[in-house]
Amino acid sequence: MIRIIPPRSGVAFEVKRGEHLKVIDPQGEQVADLVAFNRHDTGEAISSGRSIDYASKIYLTTGDPVYSNRSRVLLRIVEDTVGRHDFLLSPCSAEMFGIIYGDDQPHRGCFGNLSEALAPHGIAPDAIPGAFNVFMNVPVDAATGIIRVEPPLSRAGDYIVFEAQMDLLVGLTACSAGQSNNFAYKPIHYEVIAHA
Numbered sequence: 001m002i003r004i005i006p007p008r009s010g011v012a013f014e015v016k017r018g019e020h021l022k023v024i025d026p027q028g029e030q031v032a033d034l035v036a037f038n039r040h041d042t043g044e045a046i047s048s049g050r051s052i053d054y055a056s057k058i059y060l061t062t063g064d065p066v067y068s069n070r071s072r073v074l075l076r077i078v079e080d081t082v083g084r085h086d087f088l089l090s091p092c093s094a095e096m097f098g099i100i101y102g103d104d105q106p107h108r109g110c111f112g113n114l115s116e117a118l119a120p121h122g123i124a125p126d127a128i129p130g131a132f133n134v135f136m137n138v139p140v141d142a143a144t145g146i147i148r149v150e151p152p153l154s155r156a157g158d159y160i161v162f163e164a165q166m167d168l169l170v171g172l173t174a175c176s177a178g179q180s181n182n183f184a185y186k187p188i189h190y191e192v193i194a195h196a
């Protein structure tokens, strides 16, 4: 069953080992921040640093594993119709909107949405790791390291599928940052698919 995350909001849910998590961009050009924890020991969470280190690249796609802070594979990407996601930048937050956009009354962002969604599962805000930013398009200049946040390459109906490698608690958002989403806030769809 496909579930809907309304614009600028987030959810938390469980995914069992072997199940597939499909994240769909229903309208195109919309980012979804994804975090994941070992369901049975939430001190273990996705790690961008370890995943990038072991993959020796910053753009992960089909076939690539997503590692935890304890160097175990939490998720594996098994399908990807876009091929461009960001694993460098932290979830958008009220503080970030103040620092980068100069907002006086900033939205709480993906970080605030993840904090609220994960709180009932015992995850404190400080324990939220850097997210795998599904569909986020952050090209890097190879010589200078300068990064740009560009509109996602995803079009309506594009998706990515992860296979859970252990029982997981997942946080997922429809991102709230203007620049990341070509200045239009759209929903994200997702589906947890039981393994056969």
Ligand SMILES: [Zn+2]
Residues within 6 Å of the ligand: 033, 091, 092, 109, 110, 111, 174, 175, 176, 177
């Ligand atoms: Zn965001």
